[in-house]
Amino acid sequence: MTENQQVRGSYWLETAPAGRHDPLTEDIEADVAVIGAGIAGLCTARELARSGRSVALLEAGRLVGGVTGHTTAKVTALHSLIYGKLRRTRGSEGARLYARSQSEAIEHTAAVIEELGIECEWERRSAFTYVRDPARADEVRAEAEAAREAGLPASFVTGTELPFPVAGAVEVTGQAQFHPRKYLLALAEDLLAHGGTIHEHTVVTGLEEGSPCRLSTADGVTVTARDVVVATHYPVFDRALLFTRLSPRRELVVAGPIPAGQDPGGMYITPEENTRSVRTAPLADDPGRRLLVVTGEHFTPGTADTRAGFDRLSAWARTHFPGVELTHAWATQDNDPTDTVPLVGPLHPGARHVYVATGFAGWGMSGGMMAGLLLTTQITGGECAWSALYDPRRVLPALREAPDFLKHQAQVAKHFVGDRLHPSPPVEALPPGEGAVVRAEDGRLAVYRDDDGTLQAVSARCTHMGCLVAFNAAERAWECPCHGSRFGTDGTVLQGPATRPLERRKI
Template sequence: MSRLPDAGRSYWMRTASFPSFAPLSAPAEADVAVIGTGIAGLSTAWELVRAGLNVIVLEADRLAGGVTGHTTGKLTALHTSVYDTLRSKHGDEAARDYADSQSAALQRVFDIAEELGIDCELERRPALTYCEQPDGADALRAEAEAARAAGLDASFVTETGLPFPVAGAVQVEDQAQFHPLKYLRGLVDDIVARGGRIHEGARVTRLDEGDPYRLTTEAGATVSARHVVVAAHHPVFDHAVLAPRLTQHRDLVVAGSLPADRDPRGMYITTEGGKRSVRTSPLANGNRLLIVTGEAFTPGSGEDTEAGYARLESWTERHFPGVSISHRWAAQDNSSTDTVPLVGRLPTAGENVYVATGFAGWGMTGGVMAGALIASLVGGAPQRWAGLYDPGRIASAAQSAPAFLKAQWDTGQHFVKDRLNTFGEGTAGPVRDLRPGEGTVVRADGKPCAVHRDDQGELHAVSAVCTHLGCIVAFNNAERTWECPCHGSRFGIDGEVVQGPALHPLERQDPGGL
């Protein structure tokens, strides 16, 4: 497999730029505080500042450097096979509301891009969910019928623009794709122009209820706000109600140049073979950038991530001969156990704290939808589909009980089994045998310790206990991060938080005695 420079930094991050914003250094007040600068957070901030509210946006690291910065950038209301599931679990009205809300979000991107003059490579394309195996065709026929009944221009087809045959596909016309970070740069510029305030390096570690709410950052700065929006990928201030209803997954991405005349001219996805997703993006030389996603896995599961990249690269070169892989990165998302994202009031934090999470890999339309929905709740005029996405919904949670219980079983298994495995191993052997770039979890003074040997041969050691809820992390050998299998927190080799819900770093350990 090819070795790529700056591997892990997405194409979007390499080809878009944002201004820098100073950390929060003094107490601040606002009508609304928004936590997170992905598409959900910035869409919400833009909708609210456009409505005339005083908005402050707090980002733990750099703008759009999390989930949105690593997306594939599809704007579509066709989300794999969601409509047949929605119709059977939640009814026809829920399926129609889902289709309407996601379609409205797609159109909202076009409207905002035109209003603000944003050049974000916005292109109309059909979206297709396909299968290569004949035994998957009947399910896609059912999905096409359900999507059509929900109001989408959907059909079942057997011919596509892919350079290989398929057994069938659901096709929805007039969907779209874009450069997500160029779009967000337009929102950021307009938020600032309208008086909104943005702070980077302002990780929020505490939320105190009151009137107003009080937020405290890692550096000790505070914000007082009448409304708070938690759009940080995970409901970081809710451990009991929403967190157990979310499952984490991570997908690998590879990309390379493709001649324009070989563009499949569509956005494709299949759940077969570890999932495969295909789209293209325009390049300055007239070619197209082929973007292929797949090899889905649970963070912290101990998967050989390098081997996953090798399989994805091999699949890409086999199906699109001549493509030379020039970029690779990974995307992380979470899914709710009842299929529908969780957008609205955070059940455990009072009337004026809102959350946006659980987009199941469809956060581009989902994030734009969330921005408009939360703005309508703050303004006191909820959109008609607010109940569908309500994080406090009970009926749908009850219907998803099997998925919920499985998620809790998996988390419990990790919590107990990983400890038994860790405490059952010695220390000297695994650490001594570590080669540059490798990592392992061992026992040190009776406690689990995560150890990495860098390219120069130096050891780095941190506690292996995730600071979120105490599960044991595992090493990702491609991205060189420590990852929690329970709720998806990710840490650097020296313990710094890369991705929440964890708010605090892993404690550093002395590697000298290992």
């Protein structure tokens, strides 16, 4: 990456092209309709099809083309510094159930890969959460103890294969990494082989709960299903008010080949330096080198100079891995639940046949795999030991969730009100490739100037809940800082929860 360079596509998408699946053009019926074809949706759909249910998988864009196609693809039960917090808020049993559920999902995935013979670069690696600041060493030592008490093969170490010293790290052995798109495209084929259907470019806009449930699409098509799973990363239906418990977070990724001898031999993450995550992946056409993948610079969508963030992340990679040629750069998005644990289960207290999977907080690989198993068990009438832990209807003591909940709501209110008070820049001064929110007689406009100098204008009000969008210059997109919806410069929806485009306007 160099200054002002536009983001290239994900390495995973580039190296695993997929076939196309027709949009839904006529009314259909199924036992289960799954909305969203990322890892949570695909794992759920495939498990349900294997159980004998007829399944319709509905995707607004392309199969595995959204958040899952832009992950760093670590498959681990070590989720930064989560076990110490779980032990405080859920008790030792809650932490144990979390570790067990994530670990069993990983081992189930390994079994699926072996059963189907999937070539997806599955590699067993240790996972590390490290710190370089000696003052934080005790925090990591306590996390190792909490993770070990929860049942993980965890230990506190002071030496790693990273090219710099650490003050301490949690190491959990026997974890994994893989090529997420190769794995999930194989799952899609298995879903089809068991009678499931896949419909891309099918935007679900309405849900009528009942027995059966009915979904409506932007094209006026109806899907009738006994059960519905909402696996759209951020739920597209707000009746459960889950948007009050989810905080969107975006992170940047840079990648490029390094000599195999520079491979740090594990999967690493630190909460320091605005997050730094490091792993490598095999390069099939060059066994003497591996792909270095570095992630970090997290921010709320629409609130950061993303080009400067890419420059900082690139500089960090080049400093610690001299000679790396950064060939790929992309960004990913996650939703952090205000009480730490993902929300997987019935959509709301009155739901009988509608389920949700969301809030994986950056750990969507093991979380999505776990969600597929948990939701399949619930829909097929089975029992699962950790259903209550992930239940979206859970009510926790107020003090446990209140600080993060109030912080998130304060940020939403700040953007909803404060962004409307910002001064309006002159449109005439807008250079090619840039965008800005400006005042107009009928409200705020999001104005973008093409490389050829042509201006495009759309309403600046997010179609989800009305917050004002902001421009992401590196990715050339409009982003909502309240709930994470993203739009193209022409207003088309790139990422939900919004399902309707920004309105076109004249300027």
